[in-house]
Amino acid sequence: MGEDRSRRRREVGAGPLSDPDQGRLALGDDAGPALADPPHETDVSDARVVRVLPDVVGIDREFDYLVPPAWVEDGRVERLDVGSMVRIPLSGRRVAGWVTAVDVDPAPDVRLVPLAKLSGTGPPRELIDLAGWAAWRWAGRRVAFLRAASPERMVAAVPRRRPPPTVPTGPRDVFDEAFEHGVATVRVAPDDDGYDVALAACRRGDALIVTADVRRARHLAVALRRAGIAVALAPDDWAVAAGGATVVGTRSAAWMPMPDLAAVVVIDEHDERLKEERTPAWHARDVVLERARRAGVPTVLTSPVPSLEALRAGPLLRRERSVERNDWPIIDVLDRRLDDPAKAGLFAERLMSYLPPDKRIVCVLNRTGRARLLACGSCGELVRTEDGSSIMRLDDDELVSIDGSERRPIVCIDCGSTRLKTLRIGVERAAEELAALIGEPVDEVTATSERDPTSRVVIGTEAVLHRTIESDVVVFLDFDQELLAVRQRAAEQAMAILAHAARLTGGRHTGGRIIVQTRQPDHDVIAAARKGDPAVVAIAERDRRKALMLPPYGAQVALSGAGAAEMVESFGDVEGVQVRGPVDERWLIRAEHHAPVLDRLSELPRPAARVRIEVDPLRV
Numbered sequence: 001m002g003e004d005r006s007r008r009r010r011e012v013g014a015g016p017l018s019d020p021d022q023g024r025l026a027l028g029d030d031a032g033p034a035l036a037d038p039p040h041e042t043d044v045s046d047a048r049v050v051r052v053l054p055d056v057v058g059i060d061r062e063f064d065y066l067v068p069p070a071w072v073e074d075g076r077v078e079r080l081d082v083g084s085m086v087r088i089p090l091s092g093r094r095v096a097g098w099v100t101a102v103d104v105d106p107a108p109d110v111r112l113v114p115l116a117k118l119s120g121t122g123p124p125r126e127l128i129d130l131a132g133w134a135a136w137r138w139a140g141r142r143v144a145f146l147r148a149a150s151p152e153r154m155v156a157a158v159p160r161r162r163p164p165p166t167v168p169t170g171p172r173d174v175f176d177e178a179f180e181h182g183v184a185t186v187r188v189a190p191d192d193d194g195y196d197v198a199l200a201a202c203r204r205g206d207a208l209i210v211t212a213d214v215r216r217a218r219h220l221a222v223a224l225r226r227a228g229i230a231v232a233l234a235p236d237d238w239a240v241a242a243g244g245a246t247v248v249g250t251r252s253a254a255w256m257p258m259p260d261l262a263a264v265v266v267i268d269e270h271d272e273r274l275k276e277e278r279t280p281a282w283h284a285r286d287v288v289l290e291r292a293r294r295a296g297v298p299t300v301l302t303s304p305v306p307s308l309e310a311l312r313a314g315p316l317l318r319r320e321r322s323v324e325r326n327d328w329p330i331i332d333v334l335d336r337r338l339d340d341p342a343k344a345g346l347f348a349e350r351l352m353s354y355l356p357p358d359k360r361i362v363c364v365l366n367r368t369g370r371a372r373l374l375a376c377g378s379c380g381e382l383v384r385t386e387d388g389s390s391i392m393r394l395d396d397d398e399l400v401s402i403d404g405s406e407r408r409p410i411v412c413i414d415c416g417s418t419r420l421k422t423l424r425i426g427v428e429r430a431a432e433e434l435a436a437l438i439g440e441p442v443d444e445v446t447a448t449s450e451r452d453p454t455s456r457v458v459i460g461t462e463a464v465l466h467r468t469i470e471s472d473v474v475v476f477l478d479f480d481q482e483l484l485a486v487r488q489r490a491a492e493q494a495m496a497i498l499a500h501a502a503r504l505t506g507g508r509h510t511g512g513r514i515i516v517q518t519r520q521p522d523h524d525v526i527a528a529a530r531k532g533d534p535a536v537v538a539i540a541e542r543d544r545r546k547a548l549m550l551p552p553y554g555a556q557v558a559l560s561g562a563g564a565a566e567m568v569e570s571f572g573d574v575e576g577v578q579v580r581g582p583v584d585e586r587w588l589i590r591a592e593h594h595a596p597v598l599d600r601l602s603e604l605p606r607p608a609a610r611v612r613i614e615v616d617p618l619r620v
Contacts, residue, residue, distance in 0.1 A: 047066050047067065047069070048066070048067040048072075048077065048102070048103060049064050049065065049066055049067070049103070049104050049105070049106050049112065050064070050065055050067060050080065050099050050101065050102050050103075050104065050115070051063070051064055051065075051099070051100050051101040051102075051104050052064075052065055052086060052088050052097040052098065052099055052100065052115075053097055053098050053100050053142060053143070053146070054088065054090055054095050054096070054097045054143075055095060055096040055097050055098070055143055055146075055147070056090075056095055056143065057141055057143050057144070060135075060141050060142060060143070062100055062101075063088070063090070064104060064106045064107075064110070064112055065086075065088055065112060065113060065114060065115045066112045066113065066114040066115065067080060067114070067115060068114040068115060071115075071118065076118050079118065079121070079157065080099065080102065080118060081099065081102060082099055082100060082101060082102060082124070082125040082128060083098060083099060083121070083122040083123045083124050083125060083127070083128055084098070084099040084118065084119075084120075084121065084122055085097070085098060085099075085118075085119040085120050085121070085122040085150065085154070086098075086099060086115050086116070086117060086118055086119055087115070087116040087117040087119060088115055088116055089113055089116055094116050094117075096119065098122050098123070098128070098146050098150075099122075100128055119154050120151070120154035120155050120156055121151075121155045121156070121157060121158055121239075121242065122146075122149075122150050122151070123146060123149035123150055123255070123257060124242075124257050124259070126291075126294065126295070127146075127149045127255060127257065128146070129294075130145075130149075130287070130290065130291055130294070131145035131146050131149060133290060134280075134282055134287060134290075135280070136598055136602055137282070137286070137290075137594070137598065137615065138280035138281060138282045138613075138615050139280060139557065139598060139601045139602070139613040139615055140279060140280025140282070140613070141280070144279075144280055145255065145280075145282070148252055148254075148255040149255035149256075149257075151235075151238035151239065152235055152236075152238070155238060155239045155242070158239060158242040158243050159239055159240065159242075159243040160243060161243045161244035161245075162230060164205075164230070164244075166228065167199065167202045167203045167227070167228070167229060168199065168227050168228070169203065173196065173200070174186055174317050174318075174319065175196055175197040175200035175201075175300060176200050176203075177317065178197075178200075178298075178300045178317050179200060179201070179204060179263060179298045179300055180298070181298070181314055181315055182298055182299075182314065183289065183292075183298070183299045183300075183301075183313045183314035184298075184299075184300055184301070184314040184315050184316075184317055185269070185300075185301045185302070185303070185306050185310040185311060185313065185314055185315070185316050185317070186300060186301070186302045186316075186317045186318070187302075187303065187304065187306055187316060187317070187318040187319075187324070187534065188302045188303065188304055189304060189324070189327035189328075189507065190304040190327065190328060190499045190500075190502035190503045190507075191327070191502065191503045191506050191507070192302065192304070193216070193219070193220070194209070194211060194216065194220055194265075194267040194268075194302065195220060195223050195224075197265050197267070197300060197302055198220055198224060198248070198265060198267075199224070199227065200300075201246075201262075201263040201264075201265045201300065202224065202227075202229050202246055202263075204262045204263040204297075204298075205260060205261075205262025205263065206244060206245060206246050206247075206258055206260045206261055206262050207246045207247075207261075207262060207263045207264070207265060208246075208247050208253065208254075208256070208258055208261060208263070208264045208265070208288060208291075208292075209246065209247065209248045209249075209253070209264075209265045209267065210249065210250070210251070210253045210254055210264075210265065210266045210267065210274070210284050210285075210288055211248075211249075211250060211266075211267040211268060212250060212251070212267075212268050212271035212272075212273040212274050213250070213268070213271075213273070213466070214250055216267070217233065217234075217248055217249050217250050217253075218233065220248050220267075221233045221248040224246065224248065229246055230244075230245040230246060231245060231246050231247075231248055232245040232246070232247050232248070232256065233248055233249060234247055234248065234249025234250070234252050234253035234256045235249065235252045235253075235256070238256065238257070241256045241257050241258060242257040242259070243259075244258075244259055244260050250273070250274075250284075251273070251274055251275075251276065251284040253284075254284040254287040254288050254291070255287070261291075261292075261295050261297055262297055263297055263298055263299075263300075264288045264289075264291070264292040264297060264298070264299040264300070265299070265300050265301075265302070266284070266285050266288060266299070266300075266301045266302070267302050267303075268302070268303055268304075269285045269301040269302065269303050269306065269307060269309075269310050270303045270305050270306060270307045270310070270492075270496050270499075271496070272493075272496075272618050275618060279612050279613060279614070280613070280615075281613075281614045281615065281617070283616075285301065285309070285310070286309075289313060299313075299314075301313065301314075303499075304499045304502070304503075304534065305492075305495045305496055305498075305499045305534040305537075305538075306534070306538070307492065308492070308538065308541060308542055308545065308551075308552050308553075309551070309552045311538060311542075312552050321533070324532050324533065325508075325531065325532035325533070326507050326508055326509045326532070327507040327509075327532065328502055328507055328508065328529065328532035329501075329502050329505045329506065329507060329508055329512030329513050329514050330508045330511075330512065330513045330514070331498075331513075331514050331516060331526070331529045331530045332354055332513060332514070332515045332516070333516050333518060333521045333526060333530070334348045334350055334351060334354075334515065334516065334517045334518070335518070335519070335521045336348055336517055336518065336519050337519045337521075345433070346365070346425055346430055346433065346477055346478070347433070347434070347437060347477070348517055351475070351515070351517070352437070352438075354473075354475075354513075354515050355438070355473065355475075356472070356473065359456075359472035359473055360456055360457075360470070360471045360472045360473070361456065361457045361458070361471065361472065361473045361474075361475065362458050362459075362460075362464055362465070362468055362471040362473070362474045362475070362501075362504060363430075363434065363457070363458070363459040363460075363464075363474075363475045363477055364459075364460065364461070364462065364464060364465065364474065364475065364476050364477065364497075364501070365426070365427045365430050365459060365460070365461065365477045365478060366461050366462050366478075366481055366482070367424065367425070367426045367427060367461070367478075367481070368426050368427055368428070368446055368461060374391075374392065374393070374394060374399075374420050374421070375420065375421055376412035376414065376415060376417050376419070376420060376421075377417060377419035377420055377421045378412065378415050378417035378419055379412060379414055379415040379417065381412065381414045381415075383399060383412065383413075383420060384413070385401045385406050386406065386408075386413060390402050390403070392406070392408075393426075394410070394420075397410065398410065399411075427444060427446060427459060427460055427461055428444060430459055430477065431443075431444040431459045434457065434459055438457060440455075440456070440457065441455050441457075442455055442457045442458065442459055443455040443457070443458045443459070443460075444458075444459055444460060445458055445459070445460030445461070445463055445464040445467050445468075446460055446461045446463055446464075447461065447463040449463070449467065452467055452468075453467065453468060458471075459477075462497060465497070465500045465501060465504065466500075468504055469504070470504050470505075470506075471504040471505055472505065472511070472512070472513070473505065473513045473514070473515065474501040474504055474505055474513075474514045474515070475514075475515040475517070476497075476498075476501070476514070476515070476516045476517060476518075477517055478517060479494070479516045479517060479518045479526075480518050480519055480520060482494040482497060482525075483518070483520055483523050483525060484520075487619055487620065488545075488550055488620055489618060489619070491524060491525050491537055491540070491541055492537065492541055493618075493619075494525045495525050495528060495529070495534060495537050498514065498516075498525065498529045499534075501514050502514065502529075514529070516529075524536055524537050524540050525537055549590070549592060551616045552616075554590060554591065554592055554593075555590065555591045555592070555593055555594040555597055555615075555616065556588060556589070556590050556615075556616055556617065556620065557588070557589040557590075557597050557598075557601070557613060557614065557615050557616075558586055558587070558588055558589075558612075558613075558614045558617045558620055559581075559586065559587045559588075559589065559611060559612070559613055560585060560586040560587070560611070560612045560614075561609065561610045561611040561612045562609035562610050562611070563606070563607035563608065563609030563610055563611035564582075564585070564586070564587055564611050564612070565582070565587075566607040566609065566611075567604060567606075567607055567611050568581075568587045570604050570605075570607075571589070571600060571601075571604065572600075574591075574596050574597070574600050575596070576591055576592060576593075576596055577589060577590070577591045577596050577597055577600070578590045578591070588620065594615070598615070601613065
């Protein structure tokens with residue numbers, strides 16, 4: 001009986017290490033036992049054997065399988081290569097997987113089972129290898145990256161490429177020069193649409209063009225097609241890209257197949273949307289930089305406010321200072337230091353004189369809801385939860401804690417008064433007050449809004465900057481919230497928000513205007529925007545982060561989730577690595593370089609409980 005059980009285990013599929021338990025790998029509660037009936041034995045002496053990585057997150061191992069003789073007879077074997085998507089028998093059921101090697105030599109004492117199905121074409125060999133690097137770089141599983149690199153719908157075969165088009169030529173500009181540096185960063189105007197750098201890239205051949213915004217990617221793809229360039233829009237045109245074309249898209253475009261990659265462009269490389277929110281939290285900019293390095297092709301990063309990561313990647317190219325300054329809008333600063341914080345409302349008294357009656361206006365307040373900070377009108381105490389650990393906000397006709405775990409009627413827990421006053425209002429209440437102030441309707445926009453704004457005046461969270469195409473004036477009602485945010489990258493992120501607002505308004509030469517209400521009018525971020533010179537912030541941030549060894553001058557990994565404590569305990573002591581925390585149930589691992597941290601994480605078994613690993617988190 002023991003021999004039968006051992007034999008069944010080996011017949012399911014053999015891994016490169018010939019693990020005798022691979023036939024019983026758990027795929028979940030419904031995975032079932034190993035195959036009950038042994039498959040037909042096959043002589044492997046003259047059969048082809050391939051190695052497959054199952055599309056199962058919990059299994060980061062490869063297994064060997066036979067290529068069925070029927071595939072040789074009907075020609076399917078000709079389409080079987082590294083990256084092919086197949087289905088395999090594993091642990092009593094069929095699962096999807098990717099071929100990672102062909103014509104391998106299996107272990108001598110293991111009997112193999114055949115592949116179940118050839119599903120279609122998948123990521124090419126170079127993306128299989130890149131996924132292995134990315135799994136180490138972001139402490140994740142290869143499966144997550146191979147899913148990103150695979151077509152959403154199965155592709156039976158790659159279409160033949162059409163003759164390459166003639167790309168329109170033009171006068172030599174800064175972008176042509178940038179491609180001669182290997183890796184370079186170009187500081188562009190806030191409203192630069194990316195077309196010129198994309199065209200310069202296409203002159204070199206098939207270009208990979210990544211941008212953070214879906215709408216911009218589509219517009220850019222249309223513009224390049226009108227110029228006669230063959231374009232594959234990611235992720236829908238996966239098959240076209242695999243046949244050979246310029247690829248344009250958002251974050252997922254970093255993993256599109258490109259057999260003749262000639263140049264790489266990342267537009268708005270500073271934009272946080274280029275970083276995956278789910279685990280593993282990879283960054284498209286870093287993926288394409290590594291991809292370009294392996295392919296030996298140049299990369300150009302563009303941004304109106306380049307990140308320190310981009311500035312470290314290669315030389316900075318920019319235009320004349322007078323040109324740069326005119327490309328930024330006029331910045332009007334309303335200094336609120338003399339306003340009584342107890343009596344002054346959200347809107348400064350002078351604000352109305354800055355709001356033209358016939359122009360499109362966008363107001364930004366990064367606080368949702370009606371009231372975000374309340375105090376008792378009788379005793380003056382802040383409205384908190386019963387244990388005093390958290391503030392409560394007003395939601396319809398009751399008080400609700402930030403995490404939603406506690407609710408109660410509108411009453412002060414200290415003195416019992418029902419008279420409360422608002423110290424800090426949210427965007428919902430602000431919209432009502434602004435509509436009353438200007439005497440016309442005001443649209444409210446947040447991340448959950450289902451329709452785009454139509455009114456002349458719009459107010460919203462940061463999402464309003466992404467949901468609005470253009471505006472004459474952008475008003476930041478409480479910019480101190482961004483400047484004083486308890487985050488390592490607060491200044492860089494505040495600068496990015498101003499740059500996004502400048503994209504909506506255009507430069508000062510077109511009358512663009514941004515109004516900033518603040519009690520910190522001398523802050524580096526505001527000074528940089530007024531001068532149209534992001535270097536003011538970049539230099540200050542570079543010096544600060546170097547001194548503290550913060551990214552990109554050091555490595556950080558955040559661990560959170562129910563299994564984080566167990567993983568931190570298993571991490572142990574590693575030379576040159578510091579483990580800090582927990583703070584808010586999150587640990588922070590810091591080191592001078594990534595290698596010691598990522599090498600150790602790659603060795604650790606994952607705990608049963610969920611754990612989120614984020615390498616170089618943007619908001620910490």
